[in-house]
Amino acid sequence: MPMHLETHLRAQRSAGKKLLVPYVTGGLLNWKEAIRAAAACGADAIEVGIPFSDPVMDGPVIQEASLRALKDGATPFGIIQEISTLDIDIPIAVMLYYNTVFRAGHERFATSLVKNGVSAAIIPDLPLEEAGEWCRDADAAGVETIMLAAPTAPDSRLPLVVERARGFVYAVGLLGITGERDSLASTATVLAGRLKKITDKPVLIGVGVSNAEQAYEACKVADGVIQGASVVRRLMESGPDAVGEYIAEVRAAIDTH
Amino acid sequence: MSVMQTPGADGRFGQFGGQFVPETLVPACQELERAFTEAWNDALFREELNHLLKTYAGRPSILTECHNLGRELGIRLFLKREDLNHTGSHKINNVLGQALLAKRMGKKRIVAETGAGQHGVASATAAALLGLECKVFMGAVDMERQELNVFRMRLLGAEVVPAQSGSRTLKDAVNEAMRDWVATVESTHYCLGSVMGPHPYPYMVRQFHRVIGDEAREQCREVLGGDDPDVVVACVGGGSNAIGIFSGFVDTQARLIGVEPAGGAAVGRGVPGVVHGMKSYLMQDEEGQVQEAHSISAGLDYPGVGPEHSYLSEIGRAEYPSVTDAEVIDGFTLLARSEGIIPALECAHALAWIKRAAPEMQGQVVLMNLSGRGDKDVAQMMDVLGKK
Numbered sequence: 001m002p003m004h005l006e007t008h009l010r011a012q013r014s015a016g017k018k019l020l021v022p023y024v025t026g027g028l029l030n031w032k033e034a035i036r037a038a039a040a041c042g043a044d045a046i047e048v049g050i051p052f053s054d055p056v057m058d059g060p061v062i063q064e065a066s067l068r069a070l071k072d073g074a075t076p077f078g079i080i081q082e083i084s085t086l087d088i089d090i091p092i093a094v095m096l097y098y099n100t101v102f103r104a105g106h107e108r109f110a111t112s113l114v115k116n117g118v119s120a121a122i123i124p125d126l127p128l129e130e131a132g133e134w135c136r137d138a139d140a141a142g143v144e145t146i147m148l149a150a151p152t153a154p155d156s157r158l159p160l161v162v163e164r165a166r167g168f169v170y171a172v173g174l175l176g177i178t179g180e181r182d183s184l185a186s187t188a189t190v191l192a193g194r195l196k197k198i199t200d201k202p203v204l205i206g207v208g209v210s211n212a213e214q215a216y217e218a219c220k221v222a223d224g225v226i227q228g229a230s231v232v233r234r235l236m237e238s239g240p241d242a243v244g245e246y247i248a249e250v251r252a253a254i255d256t257h
Numbered sequence: 258m259s260v261m262q263t264p265g266a267d268g269r270f271g272q273f274g275g276q277f278v279p280e281t282l283v284p285a286c287q288e289l290e291r292a293f294t295e296a297w298n299d300a301l302f303r304e305e306l307n308h309l310l311k312t313y314a315g316r317p318s319i320l321t322e323c324h325n326l327g328r329e330l331g332i333r334l335f336l337k338r339e340d341l342n343h344t345g346s347h348k349i350n351n352v353l354g355q356a357l358l359a360k361r362m363g364k365k366r367i368v369a370e371t372g373a374g375q376h377g378v379a380s381a382t383a384a385a386l387l388g389l390e391c392k393v394f395m396g397a398v399d400m401e402r403q404e405l406n407v408f409r410m411r412l413l414g415a416e417v418v419p420a421q422s423g424s425r426t427l428k429d430a431v432n433e434a435m436r437d438w439v440a441t442v443e444s445t446h447y448c449l450g451s452v453m454g455p456h457p458y459p460y461m462v463r464q465f466h467r468v469i470g471d472e473a474r475e476q477c478r479e480v481l482g483g484d485d486p487d488v489v490v491a492c493v494g495g496g497s498n499a500i501g502i503f504s505g506f507v508d509t510q511a512r513l514i515g516v517e518p519a520g521g522a523a524v525g526r527g528v529p530g531v532v533h534g535m536k537s538y539l540m541q542d543e544e545g546q547v548q549e550a551h552s553i554s555a556g557l558d559y560p561g562v563g564p565e566h567s568y569l570s571e572i573g574r575a576e577y578p579s580v581t582d583a584e585v586i587d588g589f590t591l592l593a594r595s596e597g598i599i600p601a602l603e604c605a606h607a608l609a610w611i612k613r614a615a616p617e618m619q620g621q622v623v624l625m626n627l628s629g630r631g632d633k634d635v636a637q638m639m640d641v642l643g644k645k
């Protein structure tokens with residue numbers, strides 16, 4: 001069985017740490033090296049993006065990365081299989097669009113995740129109302145389904161999202177798609193605050209947390225952050241060493257809390 | 258009970274449909290569903306919409322019998338003339354409804370995707386009329402082949418933004434419009450152009466277009482001495498003009514035919530999948546990557562289809578044959594020469610099927626939805642026919 005993501009994150013948090021989860025597009029040139037570098041430089045877990053032809057929640061950087069990976073022949077099962085060869089000691093989640101799972105079949109997909117050491121899945125186009133069947137199948141196979149909470153959710157909705165979440169609660173930092181922004185949107189800490197009030201599951205802010213300073217800001221309220229476009233851009237522009245350096249920088253910033 | 262029902266809160270037509278959207282958009286979709294249901298049951302809203310349809314869009318659209326072409330093919334052929342609506346296609350029916358609804362919801366801005374540019378032009382038109390800001394996403398490839406409509410949208414005061422990703426056609430324009438909406442959902446209504454996307458769009462857009470079928474059924478009964486046509490035919494991209502005309506005949510004995518392009522045959526060649534907020538037939542590979550459609554007609558160049566069509570196909574109530582680009586070019590010139598009507602390339606698909614299937618329909622009454630006029634396609638056809 002893969003490591004249990006939520007148990008691992010709770011343990012890190014109990015030890016007084018803020019949580020850092022870098023996102024890397026699977027199948028992108030040097031993606032495994034980037035993950036190893038991030039793990040060595042202080043990441044608490046890794047999110048691997050499974051490239052999809054129509055990533056509606058993603059901005060230009062991750063779109064470009066997905067396209068490059070697909071052009072290089074990346075496939076969902078190919079990436080998942082390669083994850084099993086990573087040999088790192090932190091948990092791994094995959095981020096993917098629902099059609100990838102639907103096409104493969106829930107059970108087949110979930111089983112393959114577990115077999116290859118993947119702890120959890122994030123499916124941004126599978127909201128609560130549509131997630132029931134997948135969540136049941138994922139629970140049965142031992143895959144933790146991370147649910148997204150958005151700034152637009154009314155107070156009545158957040159408890160339902162939190163209740164269904166496994167691993168951690170993904171607080172969407174802003175109204176919008178993935179990508180770097182000049183400053184941290186005020187919606188990020190407001191939402192994290194609303195979530196922290198109603199759950200003791202780890203709450204991580206992702207989407208629009210773009211540098212060490214913003215990560216520090218976000219962690220004033222949240223338990224941790226996901227670093228997506230800022231990581232993927234560095235991997236495409238400069239390679240895996242730059243990813244490691246960046247993760248070390250963010251680690252240092254959030255460790256001052 | 259009618260085959261075409263009001264879907265429940267889960268937005269399903271059989272196994273198809275649903276609301277597969279990012280969490281950020283769920284409240285907006287739910288709000289839209291509430292607002293639409295309320296408006297649709299509000300006599301004042303319906304009156305306002307009908308008034309616009311009548312005095313601005315030019316409804317009811319007429320029914321034309323094609324005596325020359327009918328004689329040539331051995332059938333009785335009627336056209337429902339959506340090409341004569343203001344802005345030149347059926348799209349205005351839906352857009353006027355959604356623009357009124359957007360205002361009712363207090364939104365100041367609409368975003369839209371467009372393929373052939375007809376939905377974009379209709380959206381820009383309604384926005385100008387009702388004082389809304391309007392931004393239209395259009396595939397870069399489509400901006401080239403439908404240049405005239407790009408200019409029309411800009412004339413009408415809309416901002417037109419090229420979608421540069423993927424196949425740079427309709428599918429990618431939908432992605433861009435959804436990305437915009439995720440970021441602007443509080444001030445903006447997404448004015449979706451077909452019976453696709455997340456619930457309530459497939460249902461709502463069908464209701465706004467059912468006027469086509471309701472009118473046509475009455476008009477047919479008048480000229481046919483109370484009878485219904487034997488066959489009802491429309492082209493299918495997302496499927497809005499088809500669902501509009503089908504809704505008038507789904508409970509009659511008429512055969513319902515939705516014609517897809519060979520290079521974008523979602524029902525014909527697709528398998529169930531989930532993209533753009535809905536579960537429906539989808540052209541995709543073994544891994545679930547969406548395939549790029551290829552069609553001469555920008556409006557039908559789409560690898561998916563509205564969920565209610567997937568349902569009508571699955572239960573066997575409607576058929577979805579496909580035609581090739583070459584047959585479409587034939588259909589385009591055929592109607593022009595025989596009847597003096599230049600059809601949009603989209604509707605030329607329906608004509609192409611009618612011509613092919615005519616030998617098996619001898620003596621039958623065929624009703625076709627002429628969903629738009631061909632002016633927008635003339636420049637592209639100059640190239641196509643010039644090279645022949």
Ligand SMILES: Cc1ncc(COP(=O)(O)O)c(C=O)c1O
Nearest residue numbers: 375451494495496497498556629
């Ligand atoms: C004239 C015309 N017919 C049909 C379509 C296809 O859309 P739908 O299948 O929703 O009717 C378009 C789309 O641009 C169009 O312009």
